[in-house]
Amino acid sequence: GQSLEQPSEVTAVEGAIVQINCTYQTSGFYGLSWYQQHDGGAPTFLSYNALDGLEETGRFSSFLSRSDSYGYLLLQELQMKDSASYFCAVSSNDYKLSFGAGTTVTVRA
Amino acid sequence: NAGVMQNPRHLVRRRGQEARLRCSPMKGHSHVYWYRQLPEEGLKFMVYLQKENIIDESGMPKERFSAEFPKEGPSILRIQQVVRGDSAAYFCASSPSPSGPSYNEQFFGPGTRLTVL
Numbered sequence: 001g002q003s004l005e006q007p008s009e010v011t012a013v014e015g016a017i018v019q020i021n022c023t024y025q026t027s028g029f030y031g032l033s034w035y036q037q038h039d040g041g042a043p044t045f046l047s048y049n050a051l052d053g054l055e056e057t058g059r060f061s062s063f064l065s066r067s068d069s070y071g072y073l074l075l076q077e078l079q080m081k082d083s084a085s086y087f088c089a090v091s092s093n094d095y096k097l098s099f100g101a102g103t104t105v106t107v108r109a
Numbered sequence: 110n111a112g113v114m115q116n117p118r119h120l121v122r123r124r125g126q127e128a129r130l131r132c133s134p135m136k137g138h139s140h141v142y143w144y145r146q147l148p149e150e151g152l153k154f155m156v157y158l159q160k161e162n163i164i165d166e167s168g169m170p171k172e173r174f175s176a177e178f179p180k181e182g183p184s185i186l187r188i189q190q191v192v193r194g195d196s197a198a199y200f201c202a203s204s205p206s207p208s209g210p211s212y213n214e215q216f217f218g219p220g221t222r223l224t225v226l
Contacts, residue, residue, distance in 0.1 A: 004151075033214075040198060042113075042217040043152065087151050095140065095204075096165065097215065099151030 002026040002090050004100035011106045018075045020103045022088035025069060030091035032064050032071045037085045037102070046073070046086075075105070083107045111136065113203050113218035114183075121224045122191050130186040130221045134203030141184045142202040142215060143169075143176060152200060158184060191225045198222050 004024045012018045022032065031050035035043040047055055049064035049071060061074040075082055085102040092098060114133040122128050134141050139160050144152035154168040158178035169176065173191075178184040188195055202215035 035217075040146075040220070042219045043200070044217070045214045048214065089151075095142070095157050096154055097142075097144075097152075098154065099144075101149070101151045 002092060002098035004088055004090060004098065006086075006088055006100040006103050008101065009104045009106070011108065012078055013108050014078055014080060016078050018078060018105060020073045020075070020086055020088075020105070022071050022073070022100055023069055024071075024088070024090050024100075026090050026092050026098070028092040029066065030093060032062070033089045033091065033097065034060075034062055034073045035087045035089060035099075037087065039084075043087065078107050080107050080109070113138075113201055113216050115199075115201050115218035115221050117221060118219060119222045119224070121226065123226050124192055125190050128188040128191050128195070128223055128225075130188075130199050130201075130223070132184040132186070132201030132203075132218060134184070134201075135216055138203035138205050138216070140204045140206060141178050142204075143184075143186050144200045144202065146198045146200060146220070155186075188223075191223075193225045196223055196225045 006022045033048045034046040037043045047062040049062050054063045059076045064071040085104050087099045087102045089097040089099045116131050141158045143155040146152045156169045156176045157165040161180050173189045175187045198220045200217050200220045202217045204215050
């Protein structure tokens with residue numbers, strides 16, 4: 001099976017940088033994804049790492065270390081609209097996503 | 110290009126009734142996934158379907174739950190004889206194909222909130 005751990009809550013001010021860590025245990029590993037969910041709405045895809053290293057997409061970056069079974073999502077130049085839940089998800093094959101419990105990010109003015 | 114559509118958005122059922130949740134994938138997508146989300150939790154995989162085929166239903170309870178994705182029309186998640194524990198948000202996602210290890214993005218619908226009284 002799969003298990004993922006990520007912090008439950010993070011609070012930061014506008015303009016700050018937030019790092020959300022995710023550690024996982026899985027049988028079979030294709031890659032690590034990150035999804036954002038606002039107020040229980042449709043989760044939206046942010047990034048995917050299949051190989052070790054940092055992937056940068058605008059203000060958001062994602063990192064993976066396969067040997068450490070660890071990844072993180074980095075949110076830079078925080079904006080109020082970034083207040084949401086962020087989920088890491090492991091792909092154990094080419095279709096199944098196993099999600100963490102989510103990290104609620106609250107951005108304060 | 111319309112995104113993944115789900116209906117109804119909210120569904121209220123009494124214990125023992127049936128719930129039918131519908132999902133229309135994005136245009137051109139032939140792979141559909143259903144997830145369940147309880148409050149303050151992540152999404153739990155239930156079932157993966159391609160047109161007219163159930164590929165993996167390992168996350169779906171063996172009793173009362175069924176899913177289909179017919180050749181024509183939306184995918185249906187059916188819950189018979191609902192119980193209070195079935196109350197949750199049910200999300201559908203779609204993808205153009207199983208993506209393999211180099212890329213994996215699933216596009217999610219807005220979800221159906223099921224409340225069992």
